Amino acid sequence: MSIAMRPLVERIVQTYGLPLDGCHGIAHWARVLDIGQRLADTTEADRDVVTLFALFHDACRENEGHDPEHGQRGAELAVELRGEYFELSDQQFSRLVQACQGHTCQRHHADITVQTCWDSDRLDLGRVGVYPNRYFLNTEVAKRDETIRWAHSRAAFMMIPEWLPERWGVPIPILAKS
Numbered sequence: 001m002s003i004a005m006r007p008l009v010e011r012i013v014q015t016y017g018l019p020l021d022g023c024h025g026i027a028h029w030a031r032v033l034d035i036g037q038r039l040a041d042t043t044e045a046d047r048d049v050v051t052l053f054a055l056f057h058d059a060c061r062e063n064e065g066h067d068p069e070h071g072q073r074g075a076e077l078a079v080e081l082r083g084e085y086f087e088l089s090d091q092q093f094s095r096l097v098q099a100c101q102g103h104t105c106q107r108h109h110a111d112i113t114v115q116t117c118w119d120s121d122r123l124d125l126g127r128v129g130v131y132p133n134r135y136f137l138n139t140e141v142a143k144r145d146e147t148i149r150w151a152h153s154r155a156a157f158m159m160i161p162e163w164l165p166e167r168w169g170v171p172i173p174i175l176a177k178s
């Protein structure tokens, strides 16, 4: 895949309509990316799809609460930016679209990459005080105690991955809550 991460993040941030440091904002996207990559070590999910899911899945939220169409809108944004900001094969892109569309309303999926995407998002629920429920997880590795504990401790403390400022070009002061 070819993704220039900084221009893509910059573009997504430009039209993100909610506070960047909110509970669906950029630190959540970054933790979802870290979780997805960790899960992919075991699931062998497509890492490019997992990365792009982290960026797009909540990119078009219109509020921090009930917003059932935001997955569909995130998928539409990915359609718009494909080719200009990133390249994926048709098969990869179909998985990305299914992962974005379904993450709001579906629990389980047959494809391991889509499963890994959804688990990466659901393992970050600690940021809103919710401990991940295995029933809503798909992959065996995500359901392990050690995985849930690792992800939950980062989520509960709203951890900002240290690589974020440099790799995505967003300074920590913008993210750090006072």
Ligand SMILES: [Fe+2]
Residues within 6 Å of the ligand: 057, 058, 070, 103, 104
């Ligand atoms: Fe979402």
Ligand SMILES: [Fe+2]
Residues within 6 Å of the ligand: 024, 028, 057, 058, 121
């Ligand atoms: Fe999310």
